[in-house]
Amino acid sequence: MYTCPALLLALVFAFGLSQTQGYSPSEDARIIEEYKREMGLNHAKIARQLVHRANWAAVGSISTNKIVESYPMVNIVSVDDSDANGNSTGKIRFLLTDLDFTGPDWEKNNKVTLMFSEEQTLHCKDNGKDPMEPTCARSMISGQVQRFDTRDSSYKPALDAYIKRHPAALNWIKAHNFYLCELIIRNIFVLDFYGGPHQVTSSDYYAIQL
Incomplete structure (x- = not known):
């Protein structure tokens, strides 16, 4: 071995x-x-673990800002994938506002990519790994932004779970018109070892039980 x-x-x-x-x-x-x-690397499981452990993700969109219009734009979004009991669902939810970069961007082109890294929990640093090393696992999850309909039965449980993890969100919603969104996953790449990234299907991703 x-x-x-x-x-x-x-x-x-x-x-x-x-x-x-x-x-x-x-x-x-x-x-x-x-x-x-x-x-025993299970790339789908690693993607799910990265998502569930993360409090935030880096999000890439195509900019609508006049200064850098059509350039890639990056931002930070606080994320949550939990159910009411704090268990992983794999569903990536986040708040957006039209006062920020990502809000106007997705309304013109709702294709985005979120990146999750093992270094977000400082696991790599604590184990002597550079965040750029392939063994410092990361996942790039691409999809389309979907805004929650506040009348939908799934809205309040999803929002309650999000606020439980991010209590400051109550102020964001009241003061800056933040709204809850979910990523409709279209593709997942996982880099967790040497040899290049691995593609994971959304069905394999959601089938994982953590």
Whole structure:
């Protein structure tokens, strides 16, 4: 069984051989896949864990601001995926306002991407990993913003769960006309190890039980 240092040594050894025998991408891939199997990496589960543990996410949209119109814009949104008991649902909910960047952006083009990183809980720093290392897991979740209908039966339970996690939201709603939204997930990429990102379907993501 490879430990993480052993894996790195194996990759270094493979690189050394490549200098004399020619580079072997298939051998690199074999070593990486073998280690990932032994680690038992479940990419859908990792995506769900990142979402549930996060209090916020970075969100990317296409800007409608006149100064940087049509450029990518990034922002921070406080998120929650909990039910009334604090359990994970996987449904990514957040508040938006037209006074901020993301509000006007999604109303023109409601395609956005949210990024979640293991470093949001400082887990990588505490374990000596740089946040850019592939082993510091991250997930890029793309989809469309959907505003909640306040008349829908799911609205109040979702809002109550959100406010339970983000009590300051009560003031945001009253003072700045924030409204509750949910991400309708279209694609998920997970990078949790060497070898590139993995695509996760929304059905596999929602099927996970935490």
